[in-house]
Amino acid sequence: MAAAAAEEKAVMVVGVDESEHSMYALQWTIDHFFLPFSSHGGNSPFKLVVVHAKPSPASSAGLVGPAAVEVLPIVEADLKRAATRIMERAKSICLEKSVHDVVIEAVEGDARNVLCDSVDKHHASVLVVGSHGYGAIKRAVLGSVSDYCSHHAHCTVTIVKKPKSKH
16 A cells, blocks of 8 residues: 555646646646656656636626527637637647646636645645736736635645746
C-alpha cells in the first residue's frame, strides 16, 4: 500500500479560458514543471489536469421569460463550440511540448467555483491560474478568479502574470 502511494503523482490543476493570459499560464506551467524533467530523461512529479469553466447558457444570455426559450439553444451551441476550441488549444499546447499524460476537461459553472471544486475532486497539490492584469475598478466589478481561488482553494495557488510585450 505504501509503495502504491509513493508512486502516485501529485496533481497540478491549470485553469484555462479563451484569454491569452490563461494559455500563457499553461505554457509557463509546462515549461517550469514538465519540460525540465523530460529534457533530463525523467518524468515530472506532477500529473497535469487542465480545466475550462464553461459558463451556463442562462448566465451568459442574461435572459428570462419566453425569449430565453428561443435564445438559450443558440447560446448553448456557441458555448460548446468555444469550450471545444479552448480545450483543443490547450491540448495542442500540451502536445507541442510533449506532455501526453494530461486530463483536459470542461465543467459548467462559474470559474471560481469550478476551479476550487476541481482542486478538491482531483486532490490537487497546486492550482495554476493566469492573471488578466485588471485594474482595481475592473477587478471589483468583474471579480478576480485568481483572488478568489487564492483564498478558497485547498492547495497552493500559483498566479502567473504574462509579461507585457515589448514593442
